Amino acid sequence: MWPAERTAAEIERHGITIACFTPGYLTQMAELLGESASRLPIRSYTVGGEAMSRANLDLVQAVLKPPRIINGYGPTETVITPTVGIALAGERSDASYMPIGKPVGDRSAYVLDGDLNLCPPGVPGELYLAGGLARGYLGRPDASAERFVADPVRRCIRRSNQRSNRRTIRRANQRAVLLAPEGACTAPATWCAGTRAGNSSTSAASTIR
Template identity: 70%
Template sequence: PNATALIFGDTELSYAQLNRRANRLAHRLIALGIQPESRVGIAVERSIDMIVGLLAILKAGGAYVPLDPDYPRDRLQYMMTDSGIELLLTQQAIEARIPHPAHGNVLLLDTLDLDDTSDDNPAVTLHDEHLAYIIYTSGSTGQPKGVAVAHGPLAMHIQAIGERYGMTPDDRELQFASINFDGAHERWLVPLAFGAALMPRDQEIWPADRTAAEIAKHRITIACFTPGYLQQLAEFTGSAGRQLPIRSYTVGGEAMSRSSYELVQASLQPPRIINGYGPTETVITPLIFKATPTTRFDSGYLPIGSPVGDRTAYILDADMNPLPMGVTGELYLGGRGLARGYLNRPGLTAERFIADPFDNQGGRLYRTGDLARWREDGQIEYLGRVDHQ
């Protein structure tokens, strides 16, 4: 309980302190009617409040809906109405920018007085099927789509990915991505689930020199960036970056080109680069590939790897037949790590989440729309998007 859980700026919170703060807020949420399946919006600047708020919503049994304060007001309004938010958590400084829910309370996390509230762990009964979060993804056309993810797939994923990473209480993770992207939710939950320390970056977009300095100062062992940003870091530090205490860089959000990978390996020589692949609909990173300084590959992109946890991956032709090794087809993902579907969009859900023809237990598959093929080593290689025109 006295180990460091959260580092933000010059403030550190132990696990006991973080737990008490999150419990107090959770009890307030429960008193305001939040229960399993309730949707709670969270529109905050990057801060300790951000992590306390997310944790408290889950502890109260509710589902969180991240709302970026920088989004246009009409987009926020759409997301709040579409998701059916019953309560909004925000901060005094940005409250004016955020639309309020039509029916529901607004709590300002930076001025809220919870001193008289219990700090015991709330007694909430949750099932695998209960909702954990809703993340909105930008459609190429029209309004953003809400992807609804339940506790069962999320818990399975967090446990499995922490084990694949070999996370320990000695790790310290820099949390870089915006909470509007689903990858960010793996990268704050895993450290806290495995007793490691979590350090979210502040509101500024850090240039590479600041990131390198913070990694060194706070003895960060794990950090996750887009491939483009990791390349910037490698270009900035050069071989001096080998002195950083990182044992694992994760890349995600876009494909990592071979040239970018080779540049990073030449400069930073990290013990490990993990490539995390996955659409929001498949609960964060259903596939990961671990590269070490000796890893070589001849394709245009770093491979995307193999399934994490209780998941299946298929590469199929247009008639849904599995393809042999080395033959390109569309990647389908199944098993326990799938979202419920799209909120309020049964037609689209039925189109993208289909019955799994290889599973007699009534499982589903998600059509990723990505081209891929099996490599000889049993890993999957990403080859771009399917052209359905």
């Protein structure tokens, strides 16, 4: 990984307008480079791999001043980013962590209780992701059967749900917001022919479209 100064120099040199980093690295760029980095040709930063705290999001927006920050979220079993959250310049969130957003493409996301029922708005539950999933674990039929389950909402097949102790909340605006740090993920995922991104979440809408 390059030092922040080298990264900024390469962005400037090549006229890079879209760059992807972990939240920790992007925060480090803001801390080490200061507002001089706000003059880089960046139109959009994408973060992923860990949760971005509100404090770090506020710092990056205040110091680096990007027009847009995208938060890409998704367990490996969901085959690249199933949900995306977007923060535009000047926007603030009252959530502790940057929202993980809405499903991308032909995906679905649900906040469900322990019996796989949709949680009412504001009620904690687990985040299930459906659509665009892996077919299972190679050579591990027992693990696949355990973790890939039928979609409890649409009754499709091949959805999986991941149990992670991450908490999310669905707000009335249909965005999912991470309540606990990404690092709090401790248990393996179970996949709901979509996936149960087993996060403890709070819902403000029972499905995110």
